[in-house]
Amino acid sequence: MSARITASVYTSHVPAIGAAIDLGKTAEPYWQPLFKGYEPAKAWMKAHRPDVIFLVYNDHATAFSLDMIPTFAIGCAAEFKPADEGWGPRPVPVVKGHPELAAHIAHSVIQDDFDLTIVNRMDVDHGLTVPLNLMCGSPEAWPCPVIPFAVNVVQYPVPSGRRCYQLGKAIRKAVESYDEPLNVHIWGTGGMSHQLQGPRAGLINKEFDNAFLDQLIADPEALSRKPHIDYVREAGSEGIELVMWLIARGAMADTPPRVVHRFYHVPASNTAVGNLILENV
């Protein structure tokens, strides 16, 4: 029996959500609808605990300074500490990795022509820890090992949606060639529409976001051909994070998935929040 990817999770990773959790504000009227919207996702997560989560996210000038920003970086360490992003480290558990599977995936995917950077020391920021909180709540320890997979969406040019989608397929192949019957979930995080800079800051585009969700479910192949400029113009300069969702989608089976949960909410601070769970059938 080999490892397999059984499900994918898509979620925004807004830092203010982390702050709301850390400061005990989740029941406040501003935040209550958002956290209520994630309840079904948390219940599903409890009932479908994986052996490993492969978590696609982006570093926000935390582990990677302008000295060096890899386009695709895979975390192969035994553990990853929550970073001090300037407000002090978030009070969340240390993230335990899965070095054996991570190294296996790195080897396979690089041989498949995707030039990953192998990282053995890396602090993880809200991009990784907020999705874990949204899906798992605030436990003493995260429910399973996590392989952090960081994508550069900060410094242009960033990888295209097409390349991300094809990378997902290579990750699927890599997981399926691992000789241990592990149940793996792959998560794509970031987005949805938002812009954090300049006079256009605050941009939200609900029509774009919902069309993106529809197409991600039904026709990811076509969605993967969406050029960068469409994300920037329609979903805001930081909406480009959505290309990371295509990595997770590419790692799913070619047959249509089952939609377990879909949720959309505006706003969390400056951002539109989306959450989607797809299972392979």
Added chain:
Amino acid sequence: MALEKPYLDVPGTTIFDAEQSRKGYHLNQFCMSLMKAENRARFKADERAYLDEWPMTEDQKLAVMARDLNRCIGLGGNIYFLAKIGATDGKSFQQMAGSMTGMTEAEYRDMMISGGRSIEGNRYIGEKK
């Protein structure tokens, strides 16, 4: 041959590309240094002296001291790096983003609660609203 940059006609938006990154290297690395508590304290004690330790341009230093984030971005800053200055000042990301829009903090917050800035009229420079 000129590089393809289709994003230059998006209004109120500066894409942090390789050229901006080159211009902003020292500015952004100064921001990174604020992730250490002792550096935040030193910066707050004497901003000018701290900035003078970095090979930044005078314009970049003045823009930081004025907390003019639009100007910082024009000079090569990236918002995720600049956010470290906001964190040092105790500002939220929403306060930082709002400060670039010409709106008051309350106006910006209310706009977000009512669904955010509309895409209509905000796709192209010079587009009719």
